[in-house]
Amino acid sequence: MAQVEATTERIIAADAEAVFDALADYKEVRGKVMTGHFSEYEVREGGDGEGTVVHWKLQATSKRVRDCLLDVTEPTDGRLVEKDRNSSMVTTWTVTPAGEGKSRAVVSTVWDGAGGIGGFFERTFAPKGLGRIYDELLQNLATEVEK
Numbered sequence: 001m002a003q004v005e006a007t008t009e010r011i012i013a014a015d016a017e018a019v020f021d022a023l024a025d026y027k028e029v030r031g032k033v034m035t036g037h038f039s040e041y042e043v044r045e046g047g048d049g050e051g052t053v054v055h056w057k058l059q060a061t062s063k064r065v066r067d068c069l070l071d072v073t074e075p076t077d078g079r080l081v082e083k084d085r086n087s088s089m090v091t092t093w094t095v096t097p098a099g100e101g102k103s104r105a106v107v108s109t110v111w112d113g114a115g116g117i118g119g120f121f122e123r124t125f126a127p128k129g130l131g132r133i134y135d136e137l138l139q140n141l142a143t144e145v146e147k
Helices: 016-022 029-033 117-143
Strands: 003-012 038-045 053-059 066-072 077-085 089-095 103-112
Touching: 003 117, 016 077, 016 089, 016 103, 016 117, 029 117, 077 103, 103 117
Parallel strands: none
Antiparallel strands: 003 103, 038 053, 053 066, 066 077, 077 089, 089 103
């Protein structure tokens, strides 16, 4: 099994602290910025960064739905990590300053891919598909924090 990784980034016209706070706000903001690929969104514990437990289903393709139950940690300033209890998937959100009143938001997801021919297709196509989903989510986030 090879590790699969999808990474997307966006410059947002808001300071890094505001962007990070919005990302870490699972109670109010995160549910609003999720794309149509996510369903059954539910905060099960916490709701603000470290210690949050959140659930959703991610429909990456018409046939592929992943049931996610995520533990949220904040290992360092500006970094939010979501570890899925149901799989090897780990998503890391990193927000850093990018000049006056701007920030860079980077989202990177890694997981252990399948073997064989299915794994080949997963490694080839999944990063692009997930990248598009997260690009849309980051656009929604930018719209939310740039108000």
